Amino acid sequence: MSASDGLRIRLHATDALRRRGLAAMLQAAGHTVTEDTPDVELCDVGRGARETEAPVVVLTDSEVVSGSPAGVLAADASADQLDLALRAVAAGLQVRSPATAVERGFAPVAEDAPLLTPREREILALVGQGLSNKSVARHLGISVHTVKFHLEALFAKLDATSRAEAVAKGLRGGVIEL
Incomplete structure (x- = not known):
């Protein structure tokens, strides 16, 4: 899949306005919102996803996220952050925004930390x-x-x-x- 290829995203958002906004962001990034078998599930404000084989990205401002999602971003993540996170988890990576990383037990890498091989x-x-x-x-x-x-x-x-x-x-x- 090239960087310009879109993903199939199943979107979970209970607020209709928020769902339309997220869907517009996803479509602008070249992704398709689907109810069929997705590449990635996107859950707004920690709402649970259906049982799926697809990786899950959660948008939340809460410290508590149920399960072990592949991605956790702040609810106010930018369109670019969201697009990159979705592509990363689809590629098998885990993504944490800096704010949620510490809360979820991931050690932050200091900005001045040396680059080691x-x-x-x-x-x-x-x-x-x-x-x-x-x-x-x-x-x-x-x-x-x-x-x-x-x-x-x-x-x-x-x-x-x-x-x-x-x-x-x-x-x-x-x-x-x-």
Whole structure:
């Protein structure tokens, strides 16, 4: 599916005016509002969706959302945010707006957090679990030298002088979770 392809969206909104507004936003983004088998379900203000295989995006200002929706956005999300969230969950990703992410237990990534490669994140998480360089190397199927190389890069990016400090900074910045 290309970025310009629209999705089939089943829309749940009890307020008729709100439903028309959301439907107009969806159609303007190239999506189709349907009652048939959808690609994504969109539920306004935390209303429950029918039993479905499709991922669910919930629009809400509440801290309490039933179930485990693939997406949670603020009720006043912009048309662009809504479009991107729908496309992301249709692609198998999870989406949380910054306001709802903290409320739902997702750690925010600090704006000034260093950009680590996926391998660096993986190594930092393993170090955080207490693994030695040799154990990390065995676990990942790489050499100890490569682990040391990644750790040096991590120390520089995180401005850390020890493994413990690197892990602590990674946890505080939301770069890794243990």
